[in-house]
Structures are given as structure tokens and as C-alpha cells.
Amino acid sequence: MKQILSLFIVFTTLVTFGQELPKEKLYEAKKQLRSGNKAYDKKNYADAAIAYQKSLAEDGTYYKGAYNLANSYFNQKKYKEAITQYQLADKLAKTKEEKAKISELIGDSFKKQKELEKALESYKQALLKNPKDDILRQKFIAAKQEKQKQDQQNKDNKDNKDNKDDKNKDKNDKGDKDQNKDGKGDKDSDKKEDKDGDKKDDKENEDKKDQDSDKKDGDKGDDKKEEEQPGQPKESKLSPQQMEQLLESMSNEEQKTQKKVNAQKVKAKTNKNEKDW
Numbered sequence: 001m002k003q004i005l006s007l008f009i010v011f012t013t014l015v016t017f018g019q020e021l022p023k024e025k026l027y028e029a030k031k032q033l034r035s036g037n038k039a040y041d042k043k044n045y046a047d048a049a050i051a052y053q054k055s056l057a058e059d060g061t062y063y064k065g066a067y068n069l070a071n072s073y074f075n076q077k078k079y080k081e082a083i084t085q086y087q088l089a090d091k092l093a094k095t096k097e098e099k100a101k102i103s104e105l106i107g108d109s110f111k112k113q114k115e116l117e118k119a120l121e122s123y124k125q126a127l128l129k130n131p132k133d134d135i136l137r138q139k140f141i142a143a144k145q146e147k148q149k150q151d152q153q154n155k156d157n158k159d160n161k162d163n164k165d166d167k168n169k170d171k172n173d174k175g176d177k178d179q180n181k182d183g184k185g186d187k188d189s190d191k192k193e194d195k196d197g198d199k200k201d202d203k204e205n206e207d208k209k210d211q212d213s214d215k216k217d218g219d220k221g222d223d224k225k226e227e228e229q230p231g232q233p234k235e236s237k238l239s240p241q242q243m244e245q246l247l248e249s250m251s252n253e254e255q256k257t258q259k260k261v262n263a264q265k266v267k268a269k270t271n272k273n274e275k276d277w
Contacts, residue, residue, distance in 0.1 A: 029059035036068060045072045063092040070105070079109040100129035104136055107143070116147040 036051030052069035055062060070085030083106055090102045107122030123140040130136060 025058045029055045029062050029065065031055075032058065033062070033065055033068065036065075036072070040068065040072060043075075045075045048072045049076070061092060063089060063094070063098070066092055067102070074105070074109060077112070079112050083109045096129050100126045100133070100136075103129065104133075104139070107139065111139075111143055111146075114150070116143055116150060119143050120147060 032051050032055035036048045036055060039045075039048035039051060049069055049072040052065050052072060055065040056069065059065065066085055066089040070082045070089055073079075073082035073085060086102050086106045086109065090099055090106075093099045093102060103122050103126035107119045107126060110116070110119035110122060120140065120143050123136065123143060126136050127133070127140060
């Protein structure tokens with residue numbers, strides 16, 4: 001609503017600028033201006049702004065109405081609205097001093113919004129109109145220093161952000177490498193397991209071969225052992241006649257041996273019966 005009213009005031013100013021107003025309107029415009037000044041002196045800036053708007057509604061070319069309305073907005077921290085009214089007041093201003101003051105106040109409004117580049121430009125325009133104003137020069141220097149500090153802070157923030165982004169990127173890259181490394185480790189582990197499995201299978205096969213070999217050797221040993229066992233009858237190669245002669249010879253030898261044994265017994269008995277004188 002206030003923006004619409006401001007636009008209405010600007011429109012009224014453009015229409016009535018250069019035209020002579022009736023005395024009644026001029027009187028009402030000044031009356032509302034005085035009412036606004038009273039509220040302004042009491043720091044009741046909202047009521048003051050309403051009175052100044054009414055003054056401009058009666059006389060849109062009234063410089064003091066536009067200037068005072070801009071000041072009331074500034075004190076309410078409505079800096080955008082204040083700049084709009086200051087720009088209107090600059091168009092209505094007639095002296096160089098008035099324009100210099102308005103440029104200074106526009107600079108103050110931009111500075112409050114941290115728009116330091118625009119503030120510096122406004123202060124520069126004010127200094128061109130009033131180069132001997134020491135306070136204005138001090139404002140310009142302070143705004144320039146603040147602008148340099150702001151630029152440095154923005155640069156530091158940007159560098160910190162870039163460094164943070166680089167760290168995050170390095171961290172993500174490292175995570176990807178570790179993941180790939182883990183995947184490779186798994187593959188190596190699987191490969192190792194396969195290799196170990198193959199070795200195990202080979203060993204089992206070798207053990208099985210050894211067992212089979214031992215079994216075969218055992219079978220051979222058993223056969224050999226059976227061959228070496230004594231007491232087993234062998235097939236005779238003598239003829240029946242030779243066999244009979246051999247038995248007869250063995251019988252004769254046995255008789256001779258028996259005779260010798262009997263003779264030795266008789267002799268021993270004889271000796272035993274003899275007296276030992």
C-alpha cells in the first residue's frame with residue numbers, strides 16, 4: 001500500500017511539476033508538512049511519514065515534503081523507500097548544496113544495506129558537489145575501507161569453500177580408491193582361496209596315490225611273505241623206486257643208530273655194577 005502511495009506521489013509530482021497550484025492546495029501542503037514535523041520531532045516517524053505523504057498529495061512539487069518523507073523512512077530503517085524519496089527530492093532540489101546533501105543521504109542508505117559500491121558512488125557524487133565537506137569525506141574513506149574488508153572477507157570465504165570442496169573431492173576419490181582396493185583384495189583373496197583349494201586337491205590326490213601305492217606294496221609284501229613262510233610241502237621230483245631205496249637206507253641207518261645206543265646202555269650198566277674198591 002505504501003509503495004502504491006509513493007508511486008502516486010511521484011506521478012502527482014510529474015503531472016503538477018511546473019504548474020501553478022491553487023493557494024488552498026499550497027496551504028494544505030504546508031499544514032500537513034508542519035504536522036509531520038511535529039511528529040518527527042517526537043520521533044514518531046510513522047505518523048510523520050503519513051503527514052508528509054498527505055503534504056505531497058496536495059503539492060507533489062514540494063521539495064521539503066519529499067525530503068522529510070525520505071528522512072522519516074530512513075529513521076524507520078526502510079532504506080529502499082528512503083532512497084526512492086531521496087531520488088525524488090533530488091529532482092525537486094534547486095541548489096547545489098541541497099543536491100549534495102541528498103547524494104550523501106542516499107549513500108548512507110546504501111551503506112546501511114551493505115551495498116558499499118553504490119554507497120561509494122553516491123558519496124563521490126556528493127563530494128563533487130561539495131568537496132569541502134570534511135564529514136562527507138570521512139564517510140567516503142570509511143565506506144572504502146569497509147568495502148576492502150568486505151572484499152577480503154568474501155575472498156577468504158570463497159577460498160575456504162574451494163578448499164572444503166577440494167577436501168571433499170579428495171576424500172571421495174580416496175574412498176573410491178579404497179573401495180577399488182578392497183574389491184581387488186577380495187579378488188586376490190578369492191584367487192588365493194582358489195589356489196589353496198587347488199593345492200589342497202592336488203595334495204589329496206597325491207595322498208590318495210600314495211595310499212594306493214602303499215596298498216599295492218602291501219599286497220606285494222603279503223605275497224612275498226606267503227612265499228617266504230616255511231613248512232609248506234613241496235612237490236617231490238623222485239621216482240617211486242628211488243623213494244623206496246631212500247626209505248630203506250634211512251631204516252638201516254636208524255637200526256645202526258639204535259644198536260649203538262643199546263651198546264652204550266649195556267656198557268654203562270656194567271660199569272655201574274662194578275664196585276669201587
